Amino acid sequence: MPSDPVSAEALAALEESLSPRRLGRVIRGSLLEGIEARLEDEVSVEDVRVGRFVVVEGSRHRFFSTIHDVRLANTNEDVLLRPPEDDFVAQVLHGTNTYATVDLRPKLLLEAGEEGARSVKTIPPHFARVREAADADVELVFGSPDDTHLPIGTPLEMTSDVCLDLERFVERSNAVFGKTGTGKSFLTRMLLGGVIAADLASVLVFDMHNEYGMWSEDEETKRRAPALKEMFGQRVLIFSVDPASSRRRSVTPDFEVQVSLRDIDVGDLRLLRAELGLSDAQLRDMETLAERWGPSWLTELLRAYEDGTLTDDIGQLLVNEQSVKALARNLKKVTRLPFVRESVTDNSADRIVEALLARRHVVIEFGRQTTFLAYMLVSSILTRRIHHRWMEEKEKASADGRLGHPPQLIITLEEAHKFLNPEAANQTIFGTIAREMRKYNVSLLVVDQRPSGIDEEVRSQLGTRVIAALDDDRDQGAVLSGVPDANALKVLINNLESKKQCLLSGYAVPMPLVIETRDYYGFAKDMKRRSYGGGDENGSSGPKLDLWG
Amino acid sequence: METQAYSADRAEYSGERVGEIVEASTTRFRAVSVRAFEPPAFGSFVRSVSTDRVTYGVVSHVAHGSTDPSRRAIPLGRTWEELVAEHPQVFDLLQTEFEAITVAFCPNGGEVHGFLPPVPPRVHDFVTLCADHEIRALTADLSFVRTLGASGLPVTGELLAAAIRGAAAAREDGRSFLLRAGREVADLYRSDYEQACAVLRRLGMRIAGDDFERRVPEAVAVRRSSAK
Numbered sequence: 001m002p003s004d005p006v007s008a009e010a011l012a013a014l015e016e017s018l019s020p021r022r023l024g025r026v027i028r029g030s031l032l033e034g035i036e037a038r039l040e041d042e043v044s045v046e047d048v049r050v051g052r053f054v055v056v057e058g059s060r061h062r063f064f065s066t067i068h069d070v071r072l073a074n075t076n077e078d079v080l081l082r083p084p085e086d087d088f089v090a091q092v093l094h095g096t097n098t099y100a101t102v103d104l105r106p107k108l109l110l111e112a113g114e115e116g117a118r119s120v121k122t123i124p125p126h127f128a129r130v131r132e133a134a135d136a137d138v139e140l141v142f143g144s145p146d147d148t149h150l151p152i153g154t155p156l157e158m159t160s161d162v163c164l165d166l167e168r169f170v171e172r173s174n175a176v177f178g179k180t181g182t183g184k185s186f187l188t189r190m191l192l193g194g195v196i197a198a199d200l201a202s203v204l205v206f207d208m209h210n211e212y213g214m215w216s217e218d219e220e221t222k223r224r225a226p227a228l229k230e231m232f233g234q235r236v237l238i239f240s241v242d243p244a245s246s247r248r249r250s251v252t253p254d255f256e257v258q259v260s261l262r263d264i265d266v267g268d269l270r271l272l273r274a275e276l277g278l279s280d281a282q283l284r285d286m287e288t289l290a291e292r293w294g295p296s297w298l299t300e301l302l303r304a305y306e307d308g309t310l311t312d313d314i315g316q317l318l319v320n321e322q323s324v325k326a327l328a329r330n331l332k333k334v335t336r337l338p339f340v341r342e343s344v345t346d347n348s349a350d351r352i353v354e355a356l357l358a359r360r361h362v363v364i365e366f367g368r369q370t371t372f373l374a375y376m377l378v379s380s381i382l383t384r385r386i387h388h389r390w391m392e393e394k395e396k397a398s399a400d401g402r403l404g405h406p407p408q409l410i411i412t413l414e415e416a417h418k419f420l421n422p423e424a425a426n427q428t429i430f431g432t433i434a435r436e437m438r439k440y441n442v443s444l445l446v447v448d449q450r451p452s453g454i455d456e457e458v459r460s461q462l463g464t465r466v467i468a469a470l471d472d473d474r475d476q477g478a479v480l481s482g483v484p485d486a487n488a489l490k491v492l493i494n495n496l497e498s499k500k501q502c503l504l505s506g507y508a509v510p511m512p513l514v515i516e517t518r519d520y521y522g523f524a525k526d527m528k529r530r531s532y533g534g535g536d537e538n539g540s541s542g543p544k545l546d547l548w549g
Numbered sequence: 550m551e552t553q554a555y556s557a558d559r560a561e562y563s564g565e566r567v568g569e570i571v572e573a574s575t576t577r578f579r580a581v582s583v584r585a586f587e588p589p590a591f592g593s594f595v596r597s598v599s600t601d602r603v604t605y606g607v608v609s610h611v612a613h614g615s616t617d618p619s620r621r622a623i624p625l626g627r628t629w630e631e632l633v634a635e636h637p638q639v640f641d642l643l644q645t646e647f648e649a650i651t652v653a654f655c656p657n658g659g660e661v662h663g664f665l666p667p668v669p670p671r672v673h674d675f676v677t678l679c680a681d682h683e684i685r686a687l688t689a690d691l692s693f694v695r696t697l698g699a700s701g702l703p704v705t706g707e708l709l710a711a712a713i714r715g716a717a718a719a720r721e722d723g724r725s726f727l728l729r730a731g732r733e734v735a736d737l738y739r740s741d742y743e744q745a746c747a748v749l750r751r752l753g754m755r756i757a758g759d760d761f762e763r764r765v766p767e768a769v770a771v772r773r774s775s776a777k
Contacts, residue, residue: 092731
């Protein structure tokens with residue numbers, strides 16, 4: 001939001017310089033239920049689109065709103081009973097017997113001479129004029145692009161940039177929602193790219209579908225869309241769970257991810273409960289074993305199971321032998337994952353944590369290991385480690401009085417409902433982060449197509465939501481939980497195009513707004529130019545000057 | 550609004566003389582046609598020029614009859630041609646009367662006002678047909694629609710339709726005028742949808758004869774481009 005005071009003269013000058021289309025006049029309204037405005041007769045109802053950013057000029061205030069509904073109205077019931085036969089009569093009756101109205105929900109108001117826009121506390125008077133917003137209005141509300149204001153798109157049918165306040169964005173957990181094929185990962189990459197370019201946080205991405213590292217295939221244009229590493233060079237490290245697959249896609253990972261059996265915790269396995277088919281009794285058994293055998297419980301359990309010595313070992317434990325055998329059988333699935341070793345030479349978890357603490361960014365590619373088992377196991381182990389370390393660092397930092405340490409961290413989770421469903425959210429590390437880790441400078445960026453699968457408490461903690469098209473009614477309802485005026489916003493979600501449109505709502509934007517998302521390739525080019533310093537006009541890939549090598 | 554200052558001696562007010570006033574009141578004037586059976590058209594705009602002002606009216610009623618109100622014409626069983634040839638004196642006993650509803654006036658040296666003049670025109674003033682530019686000026690604010698609508702005549706709808714068609718014909722952008730005036734009519738009959746439609750259909754009818762179908766889409770196009 002701009003912080004300069006806006007003088008009355010400046011407003012007047014602004015007004016003069018613009019000639020946006022007049023839409024209508026306010027005819028009724030309330031703060032609770034919104035404003036109804038009658039459309040001018042000259043404005044065709046077909047030209048008015050839901051989601052359009054509009055301005056209502058009160059006598060002292062300017063109200064900013066979006067169009068939530070368009071409605072046909074009539075003054076005389078007879079018209080509806082016998083609609084006019086010929087076009088001429090229909091045209092004449094339009095504006096006298098029939099007319100159209102639009103429903104508005106003002107969200108912000110700007111008082112002449114005041115500093116910045118505030119949330120609405122009143123409504124415009126009768127017959128206040130409603131007009132389409134002009135580019136200057138967008139700038140007034142959303143600020144102009146700079147280092148910490150990321151232009152992310154334009155309002156519907158407009159050309160001026162809508163900016164996301166990145167400083168506010170990184171402060172809280174956020175989400176990108178949308179059904180498949182709506183460009184969620186492009187949006188997410190833009191958000192992360194903006195954060196990286198502004199150097200506001202370290203970014204960790206669990207990249208289940210290999211889209212965030214070097215490049216991804218654009219399903220629509222069949223082009224290679226550059227991803228984070230291509231945009232930011234050595235500031236971004238690629239860790240691969242499946243290095244062979246990475247190489248086949250001609251991506252050279254910086255490191256390979258290996259997981260030692262010792263690193264696997266009961267909590268990780270609890271998250272994988274459905275994938276491993278574990279019962280409640282088996283979960284309890286695991287806890288008993290872990291308590292008894294310490295960190296190497298899993299190694300010992302599996303070894304004993306294979307050696308056939310399990311019976312002797314558990315003799316003294318108060319667990320059921322058959323149940324433990326079944327448990328071991330189930331847990332064998334974990335050892336079959338190629339990146340899980342009994343012992344590892346290179347501790348990837350530590351490496352990743354150090355990189356993130358050094359304000360670098362990490363993308364973990366899963367290659368062909370796209371089972372939820374692999375994805376969730378790796379994410380859980382790493383996140384737990386990070387959680388632990390960040391708390392430690394934060395405590396140390398506050399003891400030393402060091403501000404801004406550890407760096408803000410954004411953990412990006414795809415298919416987040418797997419981690420944050422109501423059952424998992426209460427027991428696993430991800431729920432804890434979503435709920436409490438803001439204090440420790442860690443936040444989540446949740447990317448998901450089934451928001452209704454995410455725990456309600458977690459959803460209500462989300463700061464900024466970027467919502468692309470969603471079909472399912474429950475999902476539409478779920479994305480807006482905890483948002484004021486959710487029903488009105490639901491209409492906007494219902495009207496999103498399935499591509500390149502999204503609703504921005506929450507902490508990092510002054511008011512909810514539907515936008516056409518920015519062209520990704522233009523964004524990528526811009527980012528490359530910023531990180532490699534000019535000269536990359538012709539879109540050639542690769543750094544000319546590596547500043548972070 | 551197109552304005553035209555009035556001056557009694559101006560040549561254009563000497564237009565074709567169609568009648569002479571025989572009775573006048575605040576709201577209407579009655580005149581006898583110069584020649585029997587040659588009245589101004591129903592719904593046409595006429596004026597009466599006196600020394601102080603021009604009074605404008607819309608022809609609302611035309612009647613042919615005997616010059617002597619106590620003696621009605623009787624059937625003669627002859628064709629029109631036979632009458633002209635054999636009994637031309639019959640025509641001297643017949644006359645055409647018409648009535649006009651006053652809709653506007655123009656004081657000497659002033660502009661056209663779309664409301665009633667302070668005093669009616671005088672008896673024996675002549676009635677002449679309006680020129681197109683006058684029609685445009687006196688119908689520009691559409692006040693005549695309300696005036697005619699309040700006339701209380703049984704044929705008010707017909708009268709409105711005829712007057713509006715005439716006013717549209719005096720304009721190059723007749724179609725946009727029809728739309729505007731049509732809206733005024735719809736507004737006038739807001740509570741009587743059937744009546745409004747009846748008048749509106751009559752507005753369309755004249756144009757349906759020539760190029761209504763072609764002109765209305767054009768009118769729509771004009772509105773859209775001006776809305777942008």
